[in-house]
Amino acid sequence: MADSSTPFVSDKILDGKAVAAQIRAEVAATVNLLKDKHGKAPGLAVVIVGERKDSQTYVRMKKKACEEVGIASFGADLPETATQQEVLDTVAQLNADPNVHGILVQLPLPKHIDEQLVLAAISVDKDVDGFHPLNMGRLCMKGREPLFVPCTPLGCIELLDRTNTQISGRRAAVIGRSNIVGMPVALLLIKRNATVTLCHSATQNMEQVVREADIVIAAAGQAEMIKGSWIKPGAVVIDVGTNPVDDATKKAGYRLVGDCAFEECKENAAAITPVPGGVGPMTIAMLLKNTVNSAARFFDGTCTHPAAQQQASAAAAALPSWSTLALGTLATATALQAAVKAWGRTPSRGRS
Numbered sequence: 001m002a003d004s005s006t007p008f009v010s011d012k013i014l015d016g017k018a019v020a021a022q023i024r025a026e027v028a029a030t031v032n033l034l035k036d037k038h039g040k041a042p043g044l045a046v047v048i049v050g051e052r053k054d055s056q057t058y059v060r061m062k063k064k065a066c067e068e069v070g071i072a073s074f075g076a077d078l079p080e081t082a083t084q085q086e087v088l089d090t091v092a093q094l095n096a097d098p099n100v101h102g103i104l105v106q107l108p109l110p111k112h113i114d115e116q117l118v119l120a121a122i123s124v125d126k127d128v129d130g131f132h133p134l135n136m137g138r139l140c141m142k143g144r145e146p147l148f149v150p151c152t153p154l155g156c157i158e159l160l161d162r163t164n165t166q167i168s169g170r171r172a173a174v175i176g177r178s179n180i181v182g183m184p185v186a187l188l189l190i191k192r193n194a195t196v197t198l199c200h201s202a203t204q205n206m207e208q209v210v211r212e213a214d215i216v217i218a219a220a221g222q223a224e225m226i227k228g229s230w231i232k233p234g235a236v237v238i239d240v241g242t243n244p245v246d247d248a249t250k251k252a253g254y255r256l257v258g259d260c261a262f263e264e265c266k267e268n269a270a271a272i273t274p275v276p277g278g279v280g281p282m283t284i285a286m287l288l289k290n291t292v293n294s295a296a297r298f299f300d301g302t303c304t305h306p307a308a309q310q311q312a313s314a315a316a317a318a319l320p321s322w323s324t325l326a327l328g329t330l331a332t333a334t335a336l337q338a339a340v341k342a343w344g345r346t347p348s349r350g351r352s
């Protein structure tokens with residue numbers, strides 16, 4: 001249970017912004033390592049279709065975050081009127097671009113575009129959002145590992161891990177079953193040996209389910225729906241919801257609130273994430289982390305994408321005498337791979 005010594009928790013507030021800053025610093029260090037070793041930066045491409053203000057804000061935030069850690073950012077800004085074929089062609093170009101190691105298509109897409117078709121067209125090796133059906137499928141299966149896990153769910157688990165919150169054996173309630181948050185976060189919790197109840201709009205007596213949970217992950221998109229009295233004393237609450245509510249005192253005319261009635265829920269919780277400043281910054285940090293892990297796989301030739309194979313064999317051909325250098329090269333590559341792998345692995349921690 002969280003107490004005064006729990007990292008990143010103060011006055012029961014779990015500071016997602018501070019955890020995200022730590023992860024960004026780790027990402028920046030890995031980017032430097034990769035640049036030194038391969039003379040190339042990891043690259044992330046963000047595709048946006050249309051003029052939605054919120055999407056534009058998120059895309060700007062992602063690009064800025066890339067710049068700060070040394071990831072090269074590429075963009076494709078298509079008009080609302082873009083055809084499905086134009087979006088698919090853009091994705092195909094980015095799939096083939098050797099400087100791009102991660103591709104994110106900002107959602108939602110305009111209604112006339114088939115989201116499933118577009119997401120499935122992204123190379124599985126560059127799918128840093130983890131939304132490709134192959135990556136999602138692997139997430140569901142015992143003994144299979146996806147190449148990428150969706151960023152927001154990964155951010156939720158990372159928040160639990162970095163605050164030493166025990167997951168194994170505990171009861172978790174997830175509210176919401178979307179492809180991008182609820183379902184994958186429930187799958188991750190199951191992989192980590194939690195006992196999970198997944199609630200949705202047809203769930204009856206949701207209050208009772210939440211009352212029994214040691215970990216609550218709220219991702220329904222319903223402003224302040226979860227009340228303080230629902231929270232089991234000592235539970236850890238991760239509020240993913242990001243809901244605009246009218247507020248004439250704000251310059252923008254609105255403010256963001258979560259799915260949990262924050263002050264009330266804080267009373268019973270051991271720790272709770274604020275909105276903003278909780279899960280949101282973690283989503284972006286995990287996107288950077290997924291991009292760097294992807295680039296590392298491309299650079300060392302361990303991913304199946306043809307560009308990675310070409311890159312690895314070109315690097316091998318450029319060596320003056322591979323027989324003399326191979327051992328050293330292999331040793332450094334293996335060390336770097338091990339470092340990236342170890343860092344990418346979700347640590348298991350015992351303390352609650």
Ligand SMILES: NC(=O)C1=CN([C@@H]2O[C@H](COP(=O)(O)OP(=O)(O)OC[C@H]3O[C@@H](n4cnc5c(N)ncnc54)[C@H](OP(=O)(O)O)[C@@H]3O)[C@@H](O)[C@H]2O)C=CC1
Pocket residue numbers: 152175176177178179180181182199200201202203206219220221222225240241242243279280281283
């Ligand atoms: N901080 C971040 O990084 C991110 C925040 N978000 C935020 O998280 C929230 C959820 O996003 P997303 O998953 O995309 O949303 P969706 O609208 O795709 O999914 C919402 C889910 O919540 C369920 N739900 C809706 N109303 C209720 C209710 N009254 N009781 C129980 N379940 C309900 C729905 O059930 P059903 O399936 O039956 O329809 C659905 O499964 C939003 O506020 C969004 O802005 C999203 C992504 C990232």
Ligand SMILES: Nc1nc(=O)c2c([nH]1)NC[C@@H]1CN(c3ccc(C(=O)N[C@@H](CCC(=O)O)C(=O)O)cc3)C=[N+]21
Pocket residue numbers: 057058061104105106107108129151152242256275276277278279280281283284
């Ligand atoms: N392909 C795709 N991948 C996504 O990951 C994706 C997407 N589409 N579409 C929209 C949702 C939403 N999302 C958020 C990211 C950051 C914050 C974030 O950083 N929020 C800040 C506040 C930002 C503000 O003030 O507006 C915070 O909570 O502190 C929120 C939400 C990613 N999404």
